[in-house]
Amino acid sequence: MLRNVLDQRPDVVVIGAGVAGCVLAARLSEDPGRSVLVLEAGPVPRDLSEFPPELLDARLVPGAWAECRAVQHHAVHLTPDRPYSVPRGRVLGGSGTVNGGYFVRARREDFERWSAAGGADWSYDRMLPVLRLLETDLDYGADPVHGDRGPVRVRRTDLRHPAVAAFAAAADELGLPDEPDKNAQSPPGFGPVPTNAVDGRRINTGVSYLLEALGRPNLTVIGGCRVHEIVVRRGRATGVVIEHGGRRDLLEAGEIVLCAGAFGSAHLLHRSGIGPGAMLRAADIPVVLDSPAVGARFSDHPQVVVEWTPRGDVAEPVGSWFGGALHVSSSDGQYPGDLEILQSLVPMAGLTTGRPAVPGAPLAFLVSAQAPRTDGSLRTRSAEITIPMDIDYRYLRTTDDRRRLREAVRVTADLLASRAFREVSSGRLEPGAAILDDDRRLDHWIRARLGTAQHTCGTVPMGPADDPRAAVDPSGRLHGLCGLRVADTSILPTAPLRGPAATAVLVGEFIAGAMRHDAASGTRGHNGG
Incomplete structure (x- = not known):
């Protein structure tokens, strides 16, 4: 050929x-x-x-x-x-x-930043018809925001799983708003995750x-x-x-x-x-x-994992490994919903080994600070394809980087400590209260466990x-x-x-x-x- x-x-x-x-x-x-x-x-x-x-x-x-x-x-x-x-x-x-x-859309604020560089065609209002064109939203169908004829089928995660229901109730207990459709530019809050997974197939x-x-x-x-x-x-x-x-x-x-x-x-x-x-x-x-x-x-987003111990066996996920997602704003309010707390219904031990259930293993929240940042850099060392680049993310360099991730971990800890979540959880594994209440110690804990959201x-x-x-x-x-x-x-x-x-x-x-x-x-x- x-x-x-x-x-x-x-x-x-x-x-x-x-x-x-x-x-x-x-x-x-x-x-x-x-x-x-x-x-x-x-x-x-x-x-x-x-x-x-x-x-x-x-x-x-x-x-x-x-x-x-x-x-x-x-x-x-x-x-x-x-x-x-x-x-x-x-x-x-x-x-x-x-x-x-x-499969969550960018926020209107993202399009405002991009259109400042790329012109009016990159504004949210100009891009909305394209967003509708590419999808078939199986939950909302065709309306002014969603499409029903595009190649990508979109389905939101089921909130009826006991751990997801507890997450929703915990967010409500903390006074955080509902966000039933994370592709509709509503105020950030708790809701199901839009995915390109239907009937258990990605x-x-x-x-x-x-x-x-x-x-x-x-x-x-x-x-x-x-x-x-x-x-x-x-x-x-x-x-x-x-x-x-x-x-x-x-x-x-x-x-x-x-x-x-x-x-x-x-x-x-x-x-x-x-x-x-x-x-x-x-x-x-x-x-x-x-x-x-x-x-x-x-640009990318730093992430850490906060694990918790279920009370007894937890039902194996059926359609997706995702549970719910919570977006809250960091204390400076500069980027609404810039902290993401994403629920996994599969233990980390299962995510990393390809098993949808690991009896007795803790479950996890993936906790990210998703404010825009452009600190990463790539350096090519040779024209030879087999010689890798130097790739430096440069996470946690600024006080804002560290503060946002601390705030995200603390919100997650508040959720786990809520009355609603204690119905399904016997508590978080780490960090302990002494670390959680001390900025310097919490920074150290985060740095030792730091990952990336792959964005x-x-x-x-x-x-x-x-x-x-x-x-x-x-x-x-x-x-x-x-x-x-x-x-x-x-x-x-x-x-x-x-x-x-x-x-x-x-x-x-x-x-x-x-x-x-x-x-x-x-x-x-x-x-x-």
Whole structure:
């Protein structure tokens, strides 16, 4: 198949069949006059039955397993003294195939920040029709906020499980509001989690978008294909150097779209000589385009786990590992609902080993501070694909970072101490009262247990061409080059106040629409910066 493709020069090459890449390729190939080639480093099942069952089971989180073959692990530092391993999906559907199935929209405040960089098209009111277009909301159907004809089926978690009912009652006891629909921009509070999991099956965009399109003669999807470099000639991206079956080839294309994820897209740009000039020269990579913003910073959210002991056996989850979710605002009130307390109905010992139930094990809340932050950075050390980047999250550097996470842990402790939650719990495991009441000791406890919410955005951020903090325009076109776009969460200047899975689908839809518009107007791939 690949030999035939090499001779044909496809109109568009999409690098990465992840969440956004599957969306983009499916939408672009709706135009029978446009040939689309998708290159994916991982395996590409051609039918739902070819997916390993564990990748579809919504009670499991394959990305949390140390030995999952559908995952690539990145060695990172969350703080200078906190090394960590961060997973990313390497299979059709990308991280959407191995994540939790969380499908919550960004908040209106997120779109306000993004539109400040990307213009009015990135406002919530302009994006709402696209959000409705991509979904079939099985709980609300078609209304001014929700859609009923899109590829992604959305179902909210069941609140009848005893532990979830206790969570709801505890939030009410603390005077926190209900938020029955977390995709409706209501005031933050307690509610079910919107998911792309239906009847116990997590449906990634490879299934919901791309499998339906595989029969189109103008769409080709190739798995097991690594992209080493983007080739640039006279200011235009003209092709890619690929490796497939142990052989390297040059593949020419009319336009190239990077959908390799927030780490992968920036890393490929760096290896191709596109990024901060000084960093590239230090890595002995010839500078093709000095683009200071590529990998200079990224946005993500710190997270810790607070565990509690159930009274007796707890019912095994049926449809999803998620229970309820609570969003509350930190004390400065700057970002409404910036603290997230997400309930797991599967013990951590089960999430990390692929078991939906572990009798006698404690259950957990995943506690995150989700205010926008852009402290992370990527540094490429070599043009060789096998040499990993230096990835530094730089969590807990500021007093606000530490304060927000302390507040989130303390709210979780208040919930566990409530009369309502004591009906199902015999208490939290950690932190103890002496630690909880002391800022310095609680900071130490958090630092020793720190994780990340896996919400990486902003490695190739959008913004005006004259802004050194921006690398692409609002449609993902790289400033300073023609024929090259980025279409994944890399382009979001900051991570949203909610997990970015739904926004990654939105990015794929939006940039596909922009590319269709550009083709119709005769401006395909042009962006001189």
